[in-house]
Every structure is written in C-alpha cells, then in structure tokens.
Amino acid sequence: MTAIRVLIAKPGLDGHDRGAKVIARALRDAGMEVIYTGLRQTPEMIAEAALQEDVDVVGLSILSGAHMALVPRIRQEMDSSGLQDVSLLVGGIIPDDDVKALHEMGVSAVFGPGTSTEDIVTHIRKLMDARQT
C-alpha cells in the first residue's frame, strides 16, 4: 500500500500557522500522509526533514512576505540534498509579480488566499500521476 507523503512547513518568522493546519487536515482527509513540522523552520531544517521523511511534495506556508528570500534557499538546500524530484508548493500572500518568479525558481504551484483545498489536492494528485508515467 502506497500513500502520498507531504511535508508541510512554515519557514521564517511569522507565527500564523492556521492556514498550514487547515491544509494539513485537508490533505489528510484526501488520504495523504502529512508530516507537519511546525513554526520557524530554517531552509536547512526543511530540506533535512524532507529527506528523512522521503516525501513526494513539500508545501510551504509563508505569510511574512519573505518568500522571495526563503524559497530559493529552500529549493537550493533540497537540490543539494538530492531532492530535485521533490515538488515544492507555496501557499500564502504572494503578489502576482512574484508568482512568476517563483515558478521560474522551480516552484510547481503557488496558492493564494481563497484557494479551495480541493484545488491543492487535485494539483498534488496530478503531480503524482505525472511522475508515475
């Protein structure tokens, strides 16, 4: 029996984890195994947790506005740990101009306020299907 494993992490200093918890629960309800790491994770901590847990997807919740500084560092840490094939999703308040830049950094999707949890579940399932073929 195989389950999709997702790491949900909150990098940086903002302490609002309600969104991250809502997402964690929605993914659990969609039959996924969600590793929730809590607040104030450094890029190194996130990459190491993703490696140890052998997750398929890393979801970052960032509300501090520091996404342009944090995301490239996390992607870089993950790549240098050999996790190039692990998808990165970002949720939070991200200006439109930044969304494009994040995609270019290797983020597979950006989910802003008002995204339905179903959209996120569907996106992850599609990622997994694409990987298998």
Next chain:
Amino acid sequence: MIELVEPIRAGDRRALARLLTAVENQREGVQAALTALYPSTGHAWVIGLTGAPGTGKSSLVTELAKAYRAQGETVAILAVDPTSPFTGGAILGDRIRMRELSGDKGVFIRSMATRGSLGGLARATRDGIRVLDAAGFDRVLVETVGAGQSEVDIVRAAYTTIVIEAPGLGDDVQAIKAGILEIADVLVVNKADRPGVDSTVRALRTMLELGHPASREQMVAHHGKSMVAEAPTTSNNHDFWLPPVIRTVATEGEGINELVAAIEAHRQYLTQADRMHQLEQQHLQMELVDRVRDELVKQLFAVLPAETLRDVVNQVQSRSLDPQTAVNQLLAFQQVNVAK
C-alpha cells in the same frame, strides 16, 4: 532496492529514507535489501516508548535523544502515529516537538503512519527498526500512542519498553490499563510538576508491586508461617526486574538523567545471565509466527475466488454452516490448490 544497501552501510541518509519508504509500502524487491542487511543487525539498543495522547512522549523522546547525543551515541527515532480509518490519511506531528534535534547529523527521525492493514504495522516497524539498526545507529527509539493491541505489538520489538503516564489524565486506575503495565520495563510519570503527581506515582507503585512476581514472593515470605524475610519493596538484585517509576518534566529536562540510568540498569539486567538471549529468542519466535500467519492468509486469499468466499459467507448467514466449519472448508480449499 538492493542498490540501496551499500549506500546505507556507508551512512547515506537519502538511501536510508528511501528504503524505509519501500519497507512501509512493502514494495517489490524490498526483501532482497532486508536479507542483505539482516546480518548487520543486532547492534542498536531498541527502546520502545508508549503512553496515552498528551503524556508528553515526543518531548521525552527528544530529551532522551539529546542525552544519548551528549554521550556521543547516534540516535534514530521512529515516531508512529495513527492513520485515519475513514480516509487512510494521517497527520504526523511528532517533529514539532523534536525541533531541537534538527541539524544534528547524528539523529535521524522518521514519522510512520499505522496504515492498518492486517499485521502490516508490526511488520513495517520491525523491518524499519532493522534497517535503522543496520545503518549503524546506537539507539533506536520507537514512539507509539498507547491505545491498543497494535501498539503493544510494536513495543514487543523493543528491548527496553517505557510506559509514560501523566498526572491528571482521569481516574488513576483507569489510566493504568490492563496489559500496559505488563509490558513496562520502566514507568515514567511525566509532567511531574503538575498537581496529583504523588497519587499517580503511588497508584503505579501499588499496581506494580501487586502484579509483580517478585512482590508476590515477598508477600508469601512476609505472611507465611516463618516470616523471616524483610525484603525491601523495590529490589532489583534478584531474578526479577521490578520496573522503577521515574518522575520527569520533559519540557524542563528534569529527571532525564534518572531515566537514562534506569534504561541502562535494565540493559545491564538483560545482559546478565542468559536473559538477552532468551528475550531475543521470544521476540523472534513471536515475529516468525506473525509472519507465517500473514503469509498463509495472503496465500489463501490469492487462490480463493471471491465468489467462493461469498458463497461460504452466505451459508454461514443462512445457518447451514457454522463459522468454524466454514473456516475448515476454506482452509481445505487452499490445501487442495497449493498441492496442485
């Protein structure tokens, strides 16, 4: 999967994580890797920790891991959390409390969901422990929620089992569920700075002493005709191990040295005489019986057509067959087909 074996021996954490996933998924080809690693197992001291939700298991595991790291030992943690029976998903949140351990390359933490297939968890846990053992970790800590039989099965893979209680989790006797005390080698009352800790410790001691062979012997000695024995109530010098009750406040690091010492004393006790050898023999026998049972069930249902099963169920429902006779018929079906 066999290609992961050499990197794991060389300390490659990514290869280790990948094989653990394969073990969990019981993926094709994983057995070859497990077979190759098996001769390298038997080095790690495996410690099982269980207790009701909210007793502070993850915090205690973190403190224990820190103490072992301070002694220069490497630590692997297997944190098991329940899978939702309705959705098949799980939220594994033990890492939140283990934040202090991240960044230390001498620690490897893996979260595992119970998933809930027939005997699947016990098997995945045992294999997971072996992989971590073969990877060279000195201590393997297995943390589970103490709620049912499957958790008891998991701690049966451990050499030292720690049962964690906390004050104020309801009625004292209720807290000490039947069966959970029997598996404890060390009892911990965590959150010992909370009110009610004395009565929790007292209740545990009483239950332990009543239920323990060493204390029964003392009672006979005390109440018998001769009344010669003046045995101390908690003595571990004899042939029996009487589990100590340790008070801790994990969030403050209090009582951790005492807990480490108690685990060490238990290890010493087991390594004396022939005990460790016997314990491992018992564990292996239980494991083999489990695996044979799982394998037979799998083989039977691989050859048994669904309509045969449905037919037999209908016969039992209509009272033309009783359940045990039905089982015999199903087993006979397998014997015939395997013989072919």
